[in-house]
Amino acid sequence: MQRRGTSISRGKFLKMMGAAGVAGSTLSVLSCQPNTSATGGGGGSGGGPEEKELALYNWSDYVAGSTIPGFQKETGIKVTQDFFASNEDLLGKLQAGATGYDVIVPSDYMVAIMVKSDVIQKLDKSKIPNIKNVGENYMGLSYDPNNEYSLPYQWGTTGILYNKKEVGKLDSSWDAMWDKQFEGKMAMLADSRETIGAALYKLGYSVNSKNQDQLQEAEAELKKQQPLLRGYFASTEVRPLVMNGDILLGHVYSGDAFLAMSENEDLDYLIPNPRATRWTDNMSIPNGAPHPDNANKFINYILDAKVGAALSNYTYYNTPNEASLPDIDPALKDLPGYTLASDIFERLEVIEDVGKTTREYERIFTEVKSA
């Protein structure tokens, strides 16, 4: 699953080029060499004072301009950044024995996989007092019930970005994405879990279904939908398509929707009923991290109210940091679907790892795409 990965998404032209950036990062999926550009020094594990260094392994374009300089200024710790393109890419590298990273940013379901495959270590919460800033909606989620291994970095939803001026206000169901009148004017995410998930939601099932019958129903739904679509794209690719008017409805992550809406008033974002996905990216510390103390410090720093606000104002995603809310850009806060009533969380599902059924999902998605 790849959620972000635009290395250049700001500025009009660069926004268009974002899709190229996505595909560029997919290229690296096949390269499984451990990346050791962030040097693992001695220091950390021995218990003595750590070097003033930290290696952050993150999605590209996923920190605000002030984030890292602020941390360096505050702590004197020098941060080096390296980027991954998908959760599987990140997992593959850690499994292949890549060391040298201190903080990684896996998504929800991946945290569970990493705990099970024993590639991340427990956090030292005594060094993260800002944990108090995290809202209760973002703590204790199924993938890490006691937040022993992870704390949330950013979160968002997956829904429909659409041109309100052209199609009118949509009712709140997923049905619009199967509506023949929008034939050739729709796009779904090139992500098996999200897109099969949309079909499962539409059918009233859980996004984490392992039930063969339900999955087959979903497959049938998607095969009906496929001919109506322009195609399956990364969220960053869907955004310009909707903005340009190439398509009218696009399945996107909320950050891309907010970015598009902040530039085009005709657009609207829908989190459909009955259910939709909420996702969370988290901060974790891999096993063998050379600077675990610094890592805990960095996590604490991110959970600071001002730092968290600056981060979300830059990424257009939501912050799990309730102390940050007063500093979130009001224009962003007012966008539909950004500030959510707390009862909406009841109908938002978190994508969980489905174990062996993952391959069934991929096979279904391949079959749907090539139908």
Added chain:
Amino acid sequence: MGEKGRGWNLGLAGLLTPVTIWLGLFFLIPLLLILAYSFGTSGVYGGITLGFNPGNYLKVFDPLYLQIIGRTFFIAALTTLLCLALGYPLAYFIVFKGYRRRNLLILLVMVPFWTSLLIRAYSWVVILSGNGIANKFLQFIGVTDEPLTLIFTPEAVLMGMVYSYLPFMILPLYASLEKFDTRLKEAAKDLGASRWQTFWRVTFPLSMPGVIAGSILVFIPSAGEFVIPQLLGGSRTVMTGTLIQTQFGAARDWAFGSALSVMLAVLLLAAILFYVRRVGTDKLEGM
């Protein structure tokens, strides 16, 4: 003489050592690794247990995957054919009509290589999109009122592949035609062959090394392509490359991905051997 010969051999060995090591490290070992992986068992959470598990290969025979492999070869063959059809006249023109501008023209053929394939592929998205240059132009000249669907179609994928790999066809053709002795053309004409016959009976057969090299250079990367179907096909033209990428990515099934890779390589090798045998020794003269 013997001494000298030995010295030369030692010198050659010295020269070849780095490339042998390089090929061994970055070509042979990864290849063997993929082969070993293809018989392993993928863990549920990624990773791989080595062993002997032919199941990965049996999985390839799923009709869904066979269909994708078949489509891949069809698209790659079509790409190769189109590259040949477009590239041959161009190479021919540059060699025989380019005169002193030959070098400049062949340089222009290579210019696209100076930019990343991704940027170039994405520039097609910009050109072919609903309000892109292509549609604006078509509307301007009155071919259509509504923007046409030019992008995210199988045709767009094919076009993107032909565009991307055309230079791989032109360069060997150029190299091959450049060596061509133009007196042979005169000889053919002198012996009663029209321009057309001269081309098919003399020029084309003699450029066969270039045709074969170009075809192989286009066919192999085309068959492994996975970026262009994503970017220009809206992921709906699923090719083997895409499938392999998925196995190493979201499906976390490296063993199956490796088996697919090995199958693709074996099929490619078979296809190329077949092609070289058929075309390479086929006497075009003889009827």
Added chain:
Amino acid sequence: MKERPTAQKPREGDQDSRREVAVALTGITKRFGEFAVVDDLNLEIWEGEFFSLLGPSGCGKTTTLRMIAGFENPTEGVISVAGEPVRGVPPYRRPVNTVFQSYAIFPHLNVFDNVAFGLRRARVPKDEIQRRVVEACEMVQLTGFEKRRSAQLSGGQQQRVALARALINRPKVLLLDEPLGALDLKLRKELQLELRNLQHEVGITFVYVTHDQEEALTMSDRIAVMNEGKVQQIADPSTLYELPKNHFVANFIGQINLFSGELESVDGGRVTLRSGEGIKIEALVRNGDTPEIGEQVQAAVRPEKIRFGETGENVCSVGVRQIVYLGVSTQYITEFADGTRLVLYQQNAHDSVGPEVGEQVNVSWDANHCLILGG
């Protein structure tokens, strides 16, 4: 040099009006840019003759051949082959075939397919092709080589393939562009004779381009000597040799001794001039030339026409400077008192002992071996 059956002195312009014209070039000029490679060329090549275009490189002979073949178009003038003007007719529709300088054997085809190439283009039936190719290979002594490719053939064999490949089409005219140029001397001599015999056998008009005067004299019925895009003289070999029209022809074909001087007397075809060396020389005038007394002219005499002694109309005294033994003959390089050179050949037929280097001797030659050259 080939022995001619004519006992008499060859006559100038040996026109034979009974013969058909195979190739006619009328007022042909070929310019590349400003430069005229061929300049107002007029030629008639007769059917069945072995005709050579002879001249130094750059004289326009190959360009002339290429214009007949159709690879170049004349800037001005008309070319006719077998009585038909061929302007605008592409090479593949002209009733001519070419043997190229470097043979241009198709490397992707074996000998059989090379030789059969023209017949296949003409859609000759398969069994006839088979028969004629075997025949043609036999004719050029390539039987047994049918399956070989050009890379497996020697230069001489390639030349034969080129010949068979062209002749098999039974062209009205066969054009040969220095076909023996790349071969070694011995092979060249052999093939010269073979080529000549072959031409007699098949009776096809051969137009042969060469820069080798000896080759041209050996093989040709008639020769056009060319220089700087212009024809200098067209004649049979002995006429060219014995009666060269001008200085260029005299010098290009064989060796010649020249004397410049003023005409003292003219008596029909017989003249006397006083050369710069102060020698009085009696000489012949070519048919049709009418020189006048007092005119500055050149008299030419071939080295082998000069002999030691005083038994000719023209006698003079020279000093021997160098003696070169050539096997068949011996070459003596001698000098007049003023340093002007005179070269003579003596057959090594007798045991007679010639003069030594440094000796002063008398040499002589007959007036009818001495010719006044035109402009």
